[in-house]
Amino acid sequence: MDRVDKIMSQWQRERPDLDIEAMGILGRLKRLTTHLGREVEQVLLQHGxxxxxxxxxxxxxxxxxxxxxxxxxxxxxxxxxxxxxxxxxxxxxxxxxxxxxxxxxxxxxxxxxxxxxxxxxxxxxxxxxxxxxxxxxxxxxxxxxxxxxxxxxxxxxxxx
Amino acid sequence: MDRVDKIMSQWQRERPDLDIEAMGILGRLKRLTTHLGREVEQVLLQHGxxxxxxxxxxxxxxxxxxxxxxxxxxxxxxxxxxxxxxxxxxxxxxxxxxxxxxxxxxxxxxxxxxxxxxxxxxxxxxxxxxxxxxxxxxxxxxxxxxxxxxxxxxxxxxxx
DNA sequence: ACGATATGTCTTGACGTCAAGATAAATGCT
DNA sequence: AGCATTTATCTTGACGTCAAGACATATCGT
Incomplete structure (x- = not known):
C-alpha cells in the first residue's frame, strides 16, 4: 500500500464508475521520475x-x-x-x-x-x-x- | 537502436572508461515521462x-x-x-x-x-x-x- | 504563566520552460 | 534574376517551480 495505492483507493471510493487501471503505472512513473530527477540534480549542482x-x-x-x-x-x-x-x-x-x-x-x-x-x-x-x-x-x-x-x-x- | 541507445553508444566511444549501465533505464524513464506528461497536459488543457x-x-x-x-x-x-x-x-x-x-x-x-x-x-x-x-x-x-x-x-x- | 520551540502559510527572488512570433539567410520555382 | 517559401535562431511574455526565510499562532517545558 504505497502512496499511489492510497490515491487509487480514494478514487475507487469516490468514483467507482471510473476505470483507473492505468493510474498505477502512470502515477508511479511520474513520482519515481520526480525523485530521480532531484537526486540527479543534487549531484550535478555539487559540480556547479x-x-x-x-x-x-x-x-x-x-x-x-x-x-x-x-x-x-x-x-x-x-x-x-x-x-x-x-x-x-x-x-x-x-x-x-x-x-x-x-x-x-x-x-x-x-x-x-x-x-x-x-x-x-x-x-x-x-x-x-x-x-x-x-x-x-x-x-x-x-x-x-x-x-x-x-x-x-x-x-x-x-x-x- | 532508439535514441537512448544512440546516446549510450556515443558515450561508449568517447569515454569507454565510464560504466554507463544505468543510463539506459534512467534515460528512458525520463524521456518517457516527459512524453507522457505532455500527452496528459494536452487533454487537461482541453478542459481548461x-x-x-x-x-x-x-x-x-x-x-x-x-x-x-x-x-x-x-x-x-x-x-x-x-x-x-x-x-x-x-x-x-x-x-x-x-x-x-x-x-x-x-x-x-x-x-x-x-x-x-x-x-x-x-x-x-x-x-x-x-x-x-x-x-x-x-x-x-x-x-x-x-x-x-x-x-x-x-x-x-x-x-x- | 511564560519563554522557547514548533508548526502552518505566505512572500520573495531566481530559474527553467514553452508557444508564438520576429528576423535573417538560404533555397526553390518560374 | 527575382520572388516565395523554407530553414535556423532568437525574442517576448506568461507560467510553474523551488529554496530560503518571514510572519503569525500553537504547543511544550518548567
Missing amino acids: LSSSAFDVLATLRRSGEPYRLSPGDLLAMTMVSSGTMTNRIDQLEKAGFVERVLNPDDRRSVLIALTENGFAAVETAVGAHVANQQRLIENLSDEDKAALDALLRKFLAKFE | LSSSAFDVLATLRRSGEPYRLSPGDLLAMTMVSSGTMTNRIDQLEKAGFVERVLNPDDRRSVLIALTENGFAAVETAVGAHVANQQRLIENLSDEDKAALDALLRKFLAKFE
Missing part, C-alpha cells in the same frame, strides 16, 4: 552545473571532436523548445562554458563550441553523474534491471 | 485546467466530502514545495475553483474548499483524464502492464 546546463554540455562532449554542434542539432537531441535552447546557450556562454562561433557554411546558423572550461566542467561532472546513476538503481536486481529496461524501451517506442 | 491545477482539484475531490483540505494536507499529498502550493491555490482561487475558508480549530491555518465550479470542472476533467491514461498504456499487453507496475512499485519504494 544544473541538469539543463549539463544536458547541453554532455551533448556537445559526447558528440566527439571538435565538440561543436549547431543550436538546431542540440535541439534535435534534447527534447526542449528552441526558446529554451537559446536560453540555455546564453547561460552557458555567460558562464564561459561554450561560445558561439560563426558557421562558415550557413550564415543563418552558428555553432556552439565547448570551451576548455566547459570541457573540464563536463568531464568531471559526468564521472560523478554516472556513478550516481549507478547508485540510484542499485536496489534493483540484475533481472529487474533487464526487465525494466526492456519494458521501458517498448513503452517509449510508442512516442519516438 | 493545467496539470498543476488539476492536481490540486483532484486531490480535494478524491478526499471526499466536504472537499476541504488545508494547504499543509495538500502539500503532503503532492510533491511540491509550500511556495508552489500557495501559488497554485492563488491561481485556483482567482479562477473561482476553490476558496480559502478560516480553519476554526487553528487560526494559523486555513482550509481550501472546492467551490461548485471547481467541483464541476474536476468532475468532467477526471473522466477525460482517466480515459486518456488508459489510451496511453494501451500498447502494453496485460502481462507487460503487470510486470511494469510491479517493477515501478519496487523501485519507487526506495524513495518514499
Whole structure:
C-alpha cells in the first residue's frame, strides 16, 4: 500500500464508475521520475552545473571532436523548445562554458563550441553523474534491471 | 537502436572508461515521462485546467466530502514545495475553483474548499483524464502492464 | 504563566520552460 | 534574376517551480 495505492483507493471510493487501471503505472512513473530527477540534480549542482546546463554540455562532449554542434542539432537531441535552447546557450556562454562561433557554411546558423572550461566542467561532472546513476538503481536486481529496461524501451517506442 | 541507445553508444566511444549501465533505464524513464506528461497536459488543457491545477482539484475531490483540505494536507499529498502550493491555490482561487475558508480549530491555518465550479470542472476533467491514461498504456499487453507496475512499485519504494 | 520551540502559510527572488512570433539567410520555382 | 517559401535562431511574455526565510499562532517545558 504505497502512496499511489492510497490515491487509487480514494478514487475507487469516490468514483467507482471510473476505470483507473492505468493510474498505477502512470502515477508511479511520474513520482519515481520526480525523485530521480532531484537526486540527479543534487549531484550535478555539487559540480556547479544544473541538469539543463549539463544536458547541453554532455551533448556537445559526447558528440566527439571538435565538440561543436549547431543550436538546431542540440535541439534535435534534447527534447526542449528552441526558446529554451537559446536560453540555455546564453547561460552557458555567460558562464564561459561554450561560445558561439560563426558557421562558415550557413550564415543563418552558428555553432556552439565547448570551451576548455566547459570541457573540464563536463568531464568531471559526468564521472560523478554516472556513478550516481549507478547508485540510484542499485536496489534493483540484475533481472529487474533487464526487465525494466526492456519494458521501458517498448513503452517509449510508442512516442519516438 | 532508439535514441537512448544512440546516446549510450556515443558515450561508449568517447569515454569507454565510464560504466554507463544505468543510463539506459534512467534515460528512458525520463524521456518517457516527459512524453507522457505532455500527452496528459494536452487533454487537461482541453478542459481548461493545467496539470498543476488539476492536481490540486483532484486531490480535494478524491478526499471526499466536504472537499476541504488545508494547504499543509495538500502539500503532503503532492510533491511540491509550500511556495508552489500557495501559488497554485492563488491561481485556483482567482479562477473561482476553490476558496480559502478560516480553519476554526487553528487560526494559523486555513482550509481550501472546492467551490461548485471547481467541483464541476474536476468532475468532467477526471473522466477525460482517466480515459486518456488508459489510451496511453494501451500498447502494453496485460502481462507487460503487470510486470511494469510491479517493477515501478519496487523501485519507487526506495524513495518514499 | 511564560519563554522557547514548533508548526502552518505566505512572500520573495531566481530559474527553467514553452508557444508564438520576429528576423535573417538560404533555397526553390518560374 | 527575382520572388516565395523554407530553414535556423532568437525574442517576448506568461507560467510553474523551488529554496530560503518571514510572519503569525500553537504547543511544550518548567
